[in-house]
Amino acid sequence: MRKVKVRLRPIVSKINLPTVLKTAILPGDSMERLFIATQVGEIFYIGNGEIRTFLDIRPQIIKLGDSELGVSRGGYDERGLLGLAFHPEFYYNSLFYLHYSVAGTQGPGVLSEPFTPNPCNPNTLNLRWKNRETQYDHIDTVEEWMLQANGRPQKRRTLLNIRRPFFNHNGVNSLNFSPETGNLVLTTGDGGSGYDPFNLSQGDLEMAGKIIEIDVAKHTFCNNPPVVTRFDELPTPIQETLKVIAKGVRNIPGISFQRIDNQYIKYAGNVGQDLVESIFSFVHYKPIPVTQLVQASLMKSKPDLEGLINFGWRGWEGAFPTSFIRDCSTNPTLDKKTIAYYYEAIDSSLKRIEPLISYFHKDLRPDKFEGTSLTGVQAYMGNGMPDLTESVVFTDLAKHEESQPPVRGALAYTRISADCKLNDFSVIETDYNFGSKSAYYVSLGTNLDQTRLYLGVYGSMKVTDLNQGTIFEIVPDEGIGN
Template sequence: MIKVKVSLRPIVSRVNLPTVLKTTILPGDSIERLFIATQVGEIFYIGNSSLRTFLDIRPRIIKLGVSGGGYDFGGGYDERGLLGLAFHPEFYYNGLFYLHFSMAGTQGPGALSEPFMPNPCDPRTLNLKWINRETQYDHIDTVEEWILQSNGQPQKRRTLLNLRRPFLNHNGVNSLNFSPETGRLVLTTGDGGSGYDPFNLSQDIMEIAGKIIEIDVVKNTFINNPPVVTRFNELPVPIQETLTVIAKGVRNMPGISFQRFYNQYIKYVGNVGQDLVESIYSFFHYKSIPVTQLIQASLMKSEEEGFINFGWRGWEGAFPTSFIRGCSENPALNEKTIAYYDEALKTSVRRLQPLTSYFHNDQRPDKFGGTALTGVQPYMGNGIPDLTGSVVFTDFARVEESQSPVRGVLAYSRVRTDGKLNDFSVIETDYNFGPQSAYYVSLGTNLDQTRLYLGVYGSMKVTDFNQGTVFEIVP
């Protein structure tokens, strides 16, 4: 693949951890503004070269950096907070926008009291159930509809969903996006967290976790404060009737993006990996199944199939899910054991194959070891001609022993018309971050996908404040 070099042009610095970067045109305005949502709950936009506050919901966000147990990454790291921001396609006229965040005051003890590890020799670890959900959970996430009033003040209109989550991680990020095909709001949720999806929520079709869901925001359910749920069949019928499911088998996703191709759209999603590999998928066609139909099928004990399955937890990208441990006989090597053999078989032919994958350990000279996929966006601009029409992605932090301080990675791939696995190439950048760490935490585009924006953070802890810089990726 062509070696691509780009520059990073800083747009704004000293912000909190940026989770969403996207543009829109404010009502009465004439130009697209870049909006930056931070994990702690602020939404800014760039107005006439200054940073302006659009909305600040910090008091509504759960206290970050502390967890109820089960899966604690150490002080300050967190995957909760303000996770999604989407502007209605008619935002300029109707002022509607949507938020997904972890709610203040909802901290629970977590679904398990200790970290989970599957053991292929112990069936109990392979068949865990999430019980006592009303008390054994980590937090509650909410999806809300807001309106920008004529006086310029945003106001909440209604709550669309309240979701109880088992662990602090895998809640999705950049998790709300509108589909240009259906006009619906697309919510990408993670599998609920811990690691290895202890309760196999991502494959269970009644579980909201681990799915891609479309929400018809045109329908008014007249339910302003929906119940807190974990399963589709716990929702009131008017809410069920607004929802369709387009995919399952999600581990954790940094959003969905749409690339126009003649009169259709290619959809891109990334699935964050466990121990082995990070994967990017593309698809044209999909079957979206109404939740009411799924519940009917479940009551009749029939399997409703036909939508996309990314294969998790049986598969991690193109590989059966494994766990990795050192070899006592040879410390330079490691042993990879298939964690869920039966599930890998069950989903082997039903799952979507990745477009491209990259590995946590890769010795090839032009590749890199990754840690977690943090953004996937198509680029349709001409400014960087070698990238035109390709899909660009970011990884949180490059794994190279010699490398200190930390650096994230920017890379790209292309869609193959034969559907086969494609290669990827690292995009070289010339920016000097100095002695500061630079975790690549988010990737965004403008409305017509001719500009790319990169969110970088100087720490992996959300509680180390004001260490964020947002760049435009330029030739």
């Protein structure tokens, strides 16, 4: 695979940190508009060359950048407005959906210090999340909204309220509609901290660490769903709207669907821990109804998980058994990597799927880059950039070798693989001169038919550093096809 060169065309600048980039056609409109959701709670759209406010829920968003357990995060945060999805019939029914962290729900957190497993201490390998109603970080909500005839959006109902143990790993670009089933797809991270302390991602009844389908056509008439952490805590009418597509998720920056030969390939990135960032792909799967999982638990039997996708976390980090790094102070190139969950890796080795591609935090190959954190995965089906046609494009927050200011993010691509087997990737070079400012690549989006790509760039890692965002369209290097 060879390097591809593209141009970044600025669309709008001086906005807050963009978490979601996607397009929709407003009811009564004739033009596809680019919508931008920001982490602090704003949603804008681009119309007639100017930016307009679609919705502003900043007062409903938890205060971002606060300290946790008395230790300042310095403005870094993974909560906020994380998901925006328009109903496939949005033009006709005006429905859209939000996922965000709710104001006023800040809790004390769970663990008193950062977690690292110790294979020599079973107590660190078998932790349980206890006292969940009092020991948590915040509450996330998934809501259905409607754009009223007067142009003002209004909340219709709450679909889910989820209690989260830590501030991080809540997913981002976490809501998307499946063109295959027509259902709303919610991606949830493993709950946060590091190394998934409570192994929530593999727990069948845990809502954390999953890809979940929600049948929004079913009205549960439950206007105030309880705040829960597990599927069996939900009322039966809500359980009946949910199916689980995948487990073993650490943290996903969205899910992308690509139609090839009358079937849909699903792509989902899994943010890594210490070693590797991974993108998984699958075609065939069998979603498991939540009612079936709950019933199996009540009967004290093992549920039938045939067809359920398992990304392998926490036993596996991409294609590797999950490891933690012990520094060799005299020679950093000799850092030791110790398997954290040896028996879990064995147990899940045949139950998991292999990643489509992986890229690494340390990589000496001259044609690659050393990554930090996967931030977006999108299929590209356009012809404007023929070198990328039918490829899968992805972004990394910041190149590891440029971790000191000014930082630059990374853009890359891989070819599709009909058998979803391990593949290679190549770098996408850009022409844009960011000067002395840092450029973290924080989000990646596309339009309705996947013929355009949009990149969200931010000048800081701190959500409290405001108005440092720019949205670009990724266009051909020759300027053709704009």
